[in-house]
Amino acid sequence: MTSLDAYLLFGALLFSIGLAGALIRRNAIIVLVGIELMLNAANLNFIAFWRFGPHPEALTGIMFVLFSIGVAAAEAAVGLALIIAVYRHYRTANVDQIDSMKG
Amino acid sequence: MTLTEGMDQVFVLLKHWLVGLAGPHWQPLLSDLISVAALIATFATLFAVTTLLERKGLGRMQNRFGPNRVGPCGVLQPLADGVKALIKEDIVPSGADKVMHFFAPLVLVVPVFLALAVIPVGRNMAALDLDSGVLFFFAVGAATELSVFMAGWSSRNKYSLLGAMRAVAQMISYEVPLILSAIAVIMIAGSLSTVEIVKAQAGYSGVIPHWYVLTPWGFAAFILFMIAAMAESNRAPFDLPEGESEIIAGYYTEYSGFKFALFFLGEYVGMFAVSGMAVTLFLGGWHAPFSFLTWVPSWLWFFAKLIALICVFIWVRGTLPRLRLDQLMNFAWKFMLPMALLDMLAAGLWHFIPAVSARWLVCSALVLGAYAMLARGLIQGRKVAKRTYQYAE
Amino acid sequence: MSVAFFIIALLTLLSAVAAMTLRNLIHCALALAFTFAGLAAAYLQLGAQFVGFVQLLVYVGAVAILIVFAVLLTRGREPATQGIFSPKWPVGAAVALGVFGTLAGLLLSSRVLHHEAAAIAQAPVRQIGEQLMTHYIVPLEVLGVLLTAALIGAVILAMHERESDSPPPSKT
Numbered sequence: 001m002t003s004l005d006a007y008l009l010f011g012a013l014l015f016s017i018g019l020a021g022a023l024i025r026r027n028a029i030i031v032l033v034g035i036e037l038m039l040n041a042a043n044l045n046f047i048a049f050w051r052f053g054p055h056p057e058a059l060t061g062i063m064f065v066l067f068s069i070g071v072a073a074a075e076a077a078v079g080l081a082l083i084i085a086v087y088r089h090y091r092t093a094n095v096d097q098i099d100s101m102k103g
Numbered sequence: 104m105t106l107t108e109g110m111d112q113v114f115v116l117l118k119h120w121l122v123g124l125a126g127p128h129w130q131p132l133l134s135d136l137i138s139v140a141a142l143i144a145t146f147a148t149l150f151a152v153t154t155l156l157e158r159k160g161l162g163r164m165q166n167r168f169g170p171n172r173v174g175p176c177g178v179l180q181p182l183a184d185g186v187k188a189l190i191k192e193d194i195v196p197s198g199a200d201k202v203m204h205f206f207a208p209l210v211l212v213v214p215v216f217l218a219l220a221v222i223p224v225g226r227n228m229a230a231l232d233l234d235s236g237v238l239f240f241f242a243v244g245a246a247t248e249l250s251v252f253m254a255g256w257s258s259r260n261k262y263s264l265l266g267a268m269r270a271v272a273q274m275i276s277y278e279v280p281l282i283l284s285a286i287a288v289i290m291i292a293g294s295l296s297t298v299e300i301v302k303a304q305a306g307y308s309g310v311i312p313h314w315y316v317l318t319p320w321g322f323a324a325f326i327l328f329m330i331a332a333m334a335e336s337n338r339a340p341f342d343l344p345e346g347e348s349e350i351i352a353g354y355y356t357e358y359s360g361f362k363f364a365l366f367f368l369g370e371y372v373g374m375f376a377v378s379g380m381a382v383t384l385f386l387g388g389w390h391a392p393f394s395f396l397t398w399v400p401s402w403l404w405f406f407a408k409l410i411a412l413i414c415v416f417i418w419v420r421g422t423l424p425r426l427r428l429d430q431l432m433n434f435a436w437k438f439m440l441p442m443a444l445l446d447m448l449a450a451g452l453w454h455f456i457p458a459v460s461a462r463w464l465v466c467s468a469l470v471l472g473a474y475a476m477l478a479r480g481l482i483q484g485r486k487v488a489k490r491t492y493q494y495a496e
Numbered sequence: 497m498s499v500a501f502f503i504i505a506l507l508t509l510l511s512a513v514a515a516m517t518l519r520n521l522i523h524c525a526l527a528l529a530f531t532f533a534g535l536a537a538a539y540l541q542l543g544a545q546f547v548g549f550v551q552l553l554v555y556v557g558a559v560a561i562l563i564v565f566a567v568l569l570t571r572g573r574e575p576a577t578q579g580i581f582s583p584k585w586p587v588g589a590a591v592a593l594g595v596f597g598t599l600a601g602l603l604l605s606s607r608v609l610h611h612e613a614a615a616i617a618q619a620p621v622r623q624i625g626e627q628l629m630t631h632y633i634v635p636l637e638v639l640g641v642l643l644t645a646a647l648i649g650a651v652i653l654a655m656h657e658r659e660s661d662s663p664p665p666s667k668t
Contacts (some may be wrong), residue, residue, distance in 0.1 A: 005603055005604070005606075006505075007538075007542070008500065008603050009600060009603060009655055010505045010508075010509070010538070012538070012593050012599035012600055012603065012663075013509055014508070014512055015508065015595070015619065016592045016593070016595055016596035016599070017509065017512045017513055017514070017537055017592075017598075018512070018582075018589070018590060019592045019595055020516065020591075020592030020593075021515070021516030021517075021587055023585075023587075023588030023589075023591060024581045024582055024584075024588035024589060024591060025516065025580060025581060025582070026519060026580060026581065026582045027580070028564050029521065029563060029567055029570065030515075030516065030521065030524055031564075032564060033516075033524065033525070033528050035514070035527070036555075036559065037512055037516075037528075037529060037531065040531075040532070040555075043535070044535060044538060044539075044637065045552075046546060047533075047539050047542050047544050047565055048542060050542075050544070050619075051542045051543055051544070054618075059619055059623065059624060059627055060574075062544055062546070062547055062619050062624060063624075063627065063632055065544075065547050065604065066547065066550065066624075066628075067635055067639055068548055068556050069555075069633075069641060070554075070642075071547060071591070071639070072554075072559070072645070073643070073646075074524050074643050074646035075646075076559045076562055076563070076652040077562065077646050078646050078649055078650050078653070079650075080562055080563065080565075080650075081568040081649070081650035081653035081654040082567060082568060082606075082653055084569055084570060084653070084654045085653045085654060086647060087569070087570040088505040088664060091574075093570040093625045095511060095582070096583075099570055144528070185561055203526070233545065234545060234546075234620060235545055235546050235621045236620050238546065238549040238550070238553065239549050241553055241557075242536075242549040242550075242552035242553040242556075242557070243497075243552065244557075245552060245553055245556050245557025245558070246533075246552075246556060246559065248561055249526070249529055249561070251557065251561065252561070252564055253526065256522060268568075271561060271565075275558075275561065278557075293622075295621050296621075298546075354653075400531070423650075
């Protein structure tokens with residue numbers, strides 16, 4: 001059986017990959033994908049803590065992840081709709097070029 | 104053990120005997136391997152039989168013979184088709200995304216066989232008895248949409264892409280009523296495990312079984328489930344993704360040889376899986392349809408029901424013309440979805456009304472009323488006039 | 497460290513890296529779907545069967561498809577010569593590395609975490625359902641409202657506006 005810190009390390013690595021992607025990619029969709037990866041890394045941590053925690057019968061971690069998945073689905077739908085609306089307006093999905101608010 | 108019980112459990116006993124031959128360390132692995140091998144062999148054979156049945160049946164419906172050259176009355180036609188698919192040249196378009204083009208059929212075939220694993224094909228005969236089996240079924244089914252998209256996009260062909268987009272839009276739209284109609288059964292059975300759902304439909308009142316299809320909400324849910332299942336497996340009248348008169352063959356225009364055969368297999372096995380789920384959820388799984396027929400082996404009943412449902416699929420395909428895309432979407436969102444939601448309400452009422460006659464009355468009224476209102480809403484605003492023929496008269 | 501965990505983690509992380517670095521956006525989306533499936537496998541390995549299947553259903557079946565659609569709908573006439581990374585990518589990479597370094601350092605230095613799971617934890621579906629319907633009923637209802645709002649909001653945002661279908665305003 002693998003111990004808790006292995007899973008937490010896995011989650012941390014996934015979170016960092018998502019963060020790096022969200023920070024350095026130019027396409028808005030991939031930025032959103034990076035955010036999704038970060039959310040998933042957090043979910044993994046919840047499940048790992050539920051599994052290795054002192055009270056697995058309380059199901060708190062499971063519940064948190066279920067709600068988190070629901071919220072993430074809503075976030076993805078609205079985020080992608082926003083990106084499509086922005087694309088319609090500017091004809092680009094590159095975050096660098098959407099800079100008309102820049103002083 | 105009596106003879107009928109022995110016949111009922113013959114495959115289970117055979118597996119136990121085979122597993123018992125191995126050492127104790129290898130027994131779990133061997134048990135799984137035997138289940139998987141049996142599953143693949145059975146449903147691949149059923150696939151061959153079904154292709155023949157479909158071609159013959161459609162032929163009869165359209166006043167022609169169907170295949171009748173290979174073997175007596177054409178019964179060896181599937182074998183000839185298989186050999187043909189294997190020795191045909193495998194063409195990959197030069198502009199295609201080779202890796203995705205290669206993986207798309209695999210992403211279709213593996214999940215549909217996985218989905219079959221949770222379906223109990225007889226008493227004690229579920230390859231995988233999961234606590235959340237129905238959820239597993241729908242979760243692995245989700246991967247087939249990705250496969251269709253991969254096939255259409257990687258072919259680098261406009262007809263493929265059009266077909267893939269149509270297929271994905273259609274599958275997503277019809278997945279909602281498919282799952283919602285299953286939820287009504289889950290609510291009443293109180294379990295997500297397929298084995299438990301079949302158990303919940305055991306017993307008979309007189310000779311009539313306690314199947315969910317024989318209740319008002321169950322009947323409505325069954326019809327909704329079957330319609331959504333036809334759309335999910337991209338079969339006529341919902342075969343827009345591969346409508347040959349419009350977009351050649353949809354997402355598998357650019358597939359040939361063995362990869363095409365894999366798509367074909369995946370599509371049929373997907374149909375078996377979803378029909379098997381319909382049998383499990385609504386038609387009492389492996390239970391006999393009448394109390395005096397319980398001596399017939401359970402697995403025989405399951406496959407009889409499965410083949411009956413497949414015949415319904417073939418019959419519908421031979422009967423109805425293809426829908427238009429706007430009709431397809433209107434039907435999914437304006438009829439199927441509200442109907443499925445109201446059906447869930449009816450199932451809830453069924454659970455909470457204690458008196459038998461009262462719940463039959465209330466649920467029937469709710470389901471029939473919902474059907475009448477929604478069907479009226481669907482027809483309204485559409486000009487239905489007698490078609491005038493210009494040249495055909 | 498069990499072999500299964502190692503394989504799952506490796507494949508998931510590799511596909512996550514692929515999703516973040518590939519040039520073709522469709523490839524990114526499919527690599528992302530693979531990452532989600534890998535995470536579902538990790539949940540299954542941890543004994544959270546229900547969550548694993550929900551992850552597959554929601555992420556692979558819905559979110560990945562949604563992203564694929566968004567990619568196809570926003571595939572513009574961008575010149576291919578432009579890089580896929582923003583010009584200031586070293587800063588972003590440094591921040592991500594810093595975050596990972598901090599997290600990993602904290603994890604490895606903590607003493608509480610180095611214990612194995614005592615018993616096999618199980619999350620029966622019946623128990624999850626009962627808790628959702630009793631203890632967590634208010635969050636569940638709020639989530640329902642949120643999803644409905646998101647559904648309507650997404651449709652309105654992405655709806656085709658006939659009036660504003662004019663060419664984009666020139667940048668000043």
